[in-house]
Amino acid sequence: MMHLDLTRRALHLGATLYMPAINPHARRALLGEDLHGAGSVVICLEDALHANDIARGLESLRLSLLERRAGGDPRQRTMVFVRPRDLGMARRIADMDGIETVSGMIVPKLTLGNGPDWFALSRERGIALMPTLETAEYFDPFYVSQVRSMFDAAGREQIVAVRLGGNDLLNTLGLRRTGGRISHDGPLGYVLNMVSSQLMSHGYPVAAPVFDIIQDLDTLGAEVAMDIERGFIGKTAIHPCQVPIIHEALKVDRRDIDVAKGILDTSAAAVFQVGGVMCEPATHGAWARRMLARAEIWGVRGLALVENGETALRCAAGGE
Template identity: 50%
Template sequence: MQFDFSSYALGATLYMPIVHHRVPAYLRGELEFPSTSVVLCLEDALAENDVARGIVTLKNLLRTCPINSKTRVFVRPRSLEMGLQLAEFSGIDKIEGFVAPKIVPETAAAWMDLAQSANLRIMPTVESSEFFDPGRITALREALDNYDKRLIAAIRLGGNDLLAAMALRRQSGITSWEGPLAWVLAMASSMLISAGYPVAAPVFDIIEDIETLKREVAQDVAAGFISKTAIHPAQIPHIHDAFRVSGKDIHQAQAILQEGAGAVFQIGGIMCEPSTHRAWAERVLARYEVFGMQEIAGRRLSLEG
């Protein structure tokens, strides 16, 4: 299996309502974006009576804003029908792509066809109750396998909607991996990642509970997620910190990928086997290239120490 780890460059993806008063300034480059990727939301972040205003706002932004920001911009329509409408807007090529809400296997082809025809990328969102069934993840994966994987910036897992399917919501002090979502996160992510798809972790929506956020992102990283949704700029540095790589892992990854490396060797008491660990090593160095090395005692290390 060939893995593409370029989606690490998404970093923390900030969700913003399209009608947020700072969006125009961000897109014009008048304010520096706090994140490396952003989703301008026309779906759950908008009340029904704000939808028309949101569509007009997007149309005006595409027409008048040069989008000077280096941030990667995605738009989340409310439905496939709205996505088809937005794809016809003048200037839609200024954004990188769409977030496909509540995708299911039966709608995957239509979303992928839309992205392909509009020359955009797509971020399918797995958030419907049917995805508690591994068979539905398999069906989605098979539907997506008919398309070039490069069309997919990431597959997002929608934690809040999955919790809502059980009449639950997130609790303070408990990570997603310690609560009722643990099984579905592990199941869905492992089935998709092992098929070569980049998968992004659910939002942590208790803004003031930074310590639990830190623990959760560490668990996300260990599970192979390549990005995490943020709902507040204050979360972004903590998400990025968790994606930084230890010097020990960098050293091992470089040794594993070194030309002429032995079939098996140990570093610091840990077995390294290039034939088995090559993809892990490539993942580690991809993370390092984007996020850098972990800090110790407030000092960010370099490879030289």
């Protein structure tokens, strides 16, 4: 089933809204409030926080975690992750009272060198991780395969999802995003496809990088549609206006639901067609299960396909 349980868990991330630890909304998120409908929230003490604000950010996090723990267990609501600056800060945060109530930590700039220490911390403290791949090494396919082997050895249950740091990857090239173009068509296209396919094919869910031109919502819509088509389970958001666009893209077309159910029907033929498209349960089963899981979490888009008053789903080999 291509580790469907891991993918299902990761699909709940949806639009992952990042905010600095000193942002007043960070405390609200830690207290379990729904922030703009985001599927998940990251309290950031790394790139989103100036070095001068680190002490204030850590103290704010510490106090908010105490409030979070005292208020019961809010983990059934929005998933909340903490993004430390480095492993040393992660160890300090792991000692804070209430850290056990969050969904996990974001690992910044994970490499083969620092990865084992992060996974050791995860095992020791029972903290799930979302590794972020965002350094120059990830343009090398062999390096990616080595990191995947490290994940396998560490235990995939410790990983909620893998994140790709688009801006940091571009920075290694001395570039930044160009307005009006989706990331898959620009210089990141190669690394997004190569890294994600290596990981997804071994059952690791991967989240798409941020779209940082906040006012260009049309291009965001085009990019997240391509993200979903290529198998990404969610996307980083840096502004609330991006959340509904990402979540709309995560919905599943009614037609795909009908087809997925037909593929998973135990009485389905080995090969059949729907609307001129071949369906083969032996090779399309993973896609079908993924569609149904996505629909269960994010909903269905559009109406059922109707033809002559009946749903056009015919599971007869050789024709409609």
